[in-house]
Amino acid sequence: MTTWQKKAVFLDISGVLYVGDSVIPGAVDAVRSIQQSGIELRFLTNTSRQTRQMIYHKLRGLGFECSLQQVFTAPSAAVNWLRQHGKRPYCLVHPDIRSEFAGLDQELPDAVIIGDAADDLSYANLNRAFRLCLAGAPLIGIGRNRYFKLDDEYLLDAGPFIAAIEYAANTEAVIMGKPSVEFFTQVVASVGCLSSEVLMIGDDVHGDVEGALNAGLQACLVQTGKYRPGDENLISGEFDLRSSLVAAIDAMV
Amino acid sequence: MTTWQKKAVFLDISGVLYVGDSVIPGAVDAVRSIQQSGIELRFLTNTSRQTRQMIYHKLRGLGFECSLQQVFTAPSAAVNWLRQHGKRPYCLVHPDIRSEFAGLDQELPDAVIIGDAADDLSYANLNRAFRLCLAGAPLIGIGRNRYFKLDDEYLLDAGPFIAAIEYAANTEAVIMGKPSVEFFTQVVASVGCLSSEVLMIGDDVHGDVEGALNAGLQACLVQTGKYRPGDENLISGEFDLRSSLVAAIDAMV
Numbered sequence: 001m002t003t004w005q006k007k008a009v010f011l012d013i014s015g016v017l018y019v020g021d022s023v024i025p026g027a028v029d030a031v032r033s034i035q036q037s038g039i040e041l042r043f044l045t046n047t048s049r050q051t052r053q054m055i056y057h058k059l060r061g062l063g064f065e066c067s068l069q070q071v072f073t074a075p076s077a078a079v080n081w082l083r084q085h086g087k088r089p090y091c092l093v094h095p096d097i098r099s100e101f102a103g104l105d106q107e108l109p110d111a112v113i114i115g116d117a118a119d120d121l122s123y124a125n126l127n128r129a130f131r132l133c134l135a136g137a138p139l140i141g142i143g144r145n146r147y148f149k150l151d152d153e154y155l156l157d158a159g160p161f162i163a164a165i166e167y168a169a170n171t172e173a174v175i176m177g178k179p180s181v182e183f184f185t186q187v188v189a190s191v192g193c194l195s196s197e198v199l200m201i202g203d204d205v206h207g208d209v210e211g212a213l214n215a216g217l218q219a220c221l222v223q224t225g226k227y228r229p230g231d232e233n234l235i236s237g238e239f240d241l242r243s244s245l246v247a248a249i250d251a252m253v
Numbered sequence: 254m255t256t257w258q259k260k261a262v263f264l265d266i267s268g269v270l271y272v273g274d275s276v277i278p279g280a281v282d283a284v285r286s287i288q289q290s291g292i293e294l295r296f297l298t299n300t301s302r303q304t305r306q307m308i309y310h311k312l313r314g315l316g317f318e319c320s321l322q323q324v325f326t327a328p329s330a331a332v333n334w335l336r337q338h339g340k341r342p343y344c345l346v347h348p349d350i351r352s353e354f355a356g357l358d359q360e361l362p363d364a365v366i367i368g369d370a371a372d373d374l375s376y377a378n379l380n381r382a383f384r385l386c387l388a389g390a391p392l393i394g395i396g397r398n399r400y401f402k403l404d405d406e407y408l409l410d411a412g413p414f415i416a417a418i419e420y421a422a423n424t425e426a427v428i429m430g431k432p433s434v435e436f437f438t439q440v441v442a443s444v445g446c447l448s449s450e451v452l453m454i455g456d457d458v459h460g461d462v463e464g465a466l467n468a469g470l471q472a473c474l475v476q477t478g479k480y481r482p483g484d485e486n487l488i489s490g491e492f493d494l495r496s497s498l499v500a501a502i503d504a505m506v
Contacts, residue, residue, distance in 0.1 A: 123374045146421045160421040164413035168399045
């Protein structure tokens with residue numbers, strides 16, 4: 001491990017802290033030790049069907065010490081982006097996270113948000129999104145995943161619909177969520193240190209590790225969750241490889 | 254104009270023969286003169302909301318001498334492709350052209366057709382198309398246009414949805430309709446001569462002229478229909494520029 005100074009640690013959630021509803025051994029204590037060390041801590045997730053509140057309550061319910069303000073989700077990053085740019089969104093997002101956008105003015109929209117909105121990704125709604133983008137509205141994507149599996153069935157994620165509107169309106173989406181540099185940069189800004197002083201710990205070699213390195217952070221790949229042997233060879237760049245969150249934290253101090 | 258031999262002439266329809274319901278002056282006589290010259294004639298259109306029958310009846314109604322077999326549309330080319338490859342399509346096409354596919358077995362589909370199916374481009378239907386492609390079914394696109402205008406409103410065309418499924422299933426669509434080389438090649442096969450012996454005449458510098466040149470045909474851009482001054486400078490390659498169909502035909506003989 002490099003011995004660069006670490007002023008903040010960013011943690012991926014699913015696969016690093018828990019899998020399903022099972023806490024990964026030692027993870028609760030590891031989180032507590034960071035919280036008590038004076039090092040800033042943030043929790044980062046791409047989930048597009050849960051609000052920050054829902055994630056926060058799940059973490060607390062499993063025993064993790066955290067505050068709501070430490071939780072950054074792709075949708076909440078989109079909300080931050082909209083506030084910073086003074087934009088009124090047309091939201092094509094999953095019904096379960098619509099409340100996340102409730103505080104924003106959505107009359108006469110001048111921005112478009114596309115997430116995995118399921119059946120709301122209809123021809124009529126996509127036409128509305130397209131016409132706004134054709135008129136110059138920025139397109140914000142919540143993740144760019146191709147598909148996901150639900151109840152043994154493959155379903156289209158937001159990525160293909162973002163690609164569709166990009167192609168139709170000849171525009172390029174701003175993507176919120178890992179591995180987007182925009183996303184990491186926004187979380188770093190909440191800490192107030194340099195990107196190079198942050199360590200990102202995750203189980204996804206592309207989303208977590210490669211994304212963090214591209215954004216100028218340090219990174220550590222843990223061998224829990226979705227990690228598969230050899231993942232560490234899929235990308236280039238200098239990063240750490242540890243068996244679990246506990247080992248990653250132990251190596252820090 | 255080059256003096257290469259011409260064994261066949263391919264005509265774009267809208268903008269070359271008529272605009273809306275108005276015949277372009279001299280076009281009826283020009284078509285008759287080709288039909289009587291012994292040179293093979295074909296009519297090519299990308300329209301995705303009209304069957305060959307509908308196009309044929311419109312041409313006849315406006316006084317053009319033609320047979321149904323001379324009319325090639327993007328959907329009819331898709332039907333030919335499916336027959337040649339022995340495939341059973343899942344058809345996401347406009348209700349007005351579903352009859353074009355009625356002769357094909359559509360049980361247990363192993364190919365996907367995407368056209369501008371309007372409201373049928375729903376999340377549920379796109380998921381079905383995606384899962385078939387993920388399992389290896391070829392994706393056939395009827396055109397690849399980004400959008401079109403209907404009653405003063407911009408609407409998404411098939412292109413963005415083809416792009417979405419390509420992205421999701423990591424595949425590449427076979428595009429039927431101009432400027433696809435596949436499409437021109439299929440029409441050339443119906444004539445039984447070399448591509449280089451065919452002259453394509455159209456008003457769309459990209460769809461008609463560039464597409465034809467890429468497929469090895471000769472090409473002529475006419476200054477009617479959607480032609481705008483300077484269009485001839487948008488592409489490279491050797492082609493003819495004439496004021497209208499009449500002038501193009503006059504130059505041939």
